[in-house]
């Protein structure tokens with residue numbers, strides 16, 4: 689990581705009034721949450737084809753597999769702590785510049801770090817809630833899993849409509865929440881800076897957010913471990929650890945804020 693890039697991103701933030709931050713799995717891996725695309729781990733024990741939304745709806749057999757998988761992946765997310773990159777985004781909000789925080793992550797770490805609920809747009813849902821796939825009723829996750837443990841239940845059902853309950857995340861084959869997606873694109877279209885953190889921009893259609901922001905004249909920054917196919921539209925690219933880069937950016941940002949107010 690180069691100092692030039694850090695300074696450029698800090699200046700962008702300093703001048704901006706409306707910032708959108710877009711985060712992907714890379715910001716959470718630094719909190720110890722494995723990227724589901726990385727080899728090994730939980731994916732050596734499950735077949736992604738068994739975990740699609742269609743299979744979940746189709747039979748009790750697949751719902752049982754889904755819940756087993758879900759309960760296995762959950763503790764790593766429950767126990768994870770936000771890192772420097774998460775805290776940096778809280779600081780951007782406290783500076784009054786954050787218009788939206790769009791995330792592909794389901795771990796709830798942005799809320800845990802202290803970003804306001806109304807700023808966070810979770811494109812892939814959250815692991816901390818459970819939803820009835822028929823009537824849409826929602827519960828805090830622990831309320832349902834405590835019940836499952838207490839009663840020895842493998843697959844929970846809705847007490848209102850008998851529909852199957854599922855973790856409130858977006859499964860393979862399930863459409864993204866259209867309202868949240870539309871809101872994300874609207875915010876990207878209105879911002880003056882969009883910073884992508886920890887995403888290789890391969891997941892459709894969320895990867896179109898920087899493109900949308902760029903078309904409307906926003907400046908774009910990318911902070912990621914590896915280059916992406918969208919590098920050519922970025923104004924600044926800082927390759928490396930999200931936590932280390934974001935904390936350096938905020939240090940620089942604070943100095944700019946102090947020198948302009950003093």
Ligand SMILES: [Zn+2]
Nearest residue numbers: 820823846849
């Ligand atoms: Zn229901």
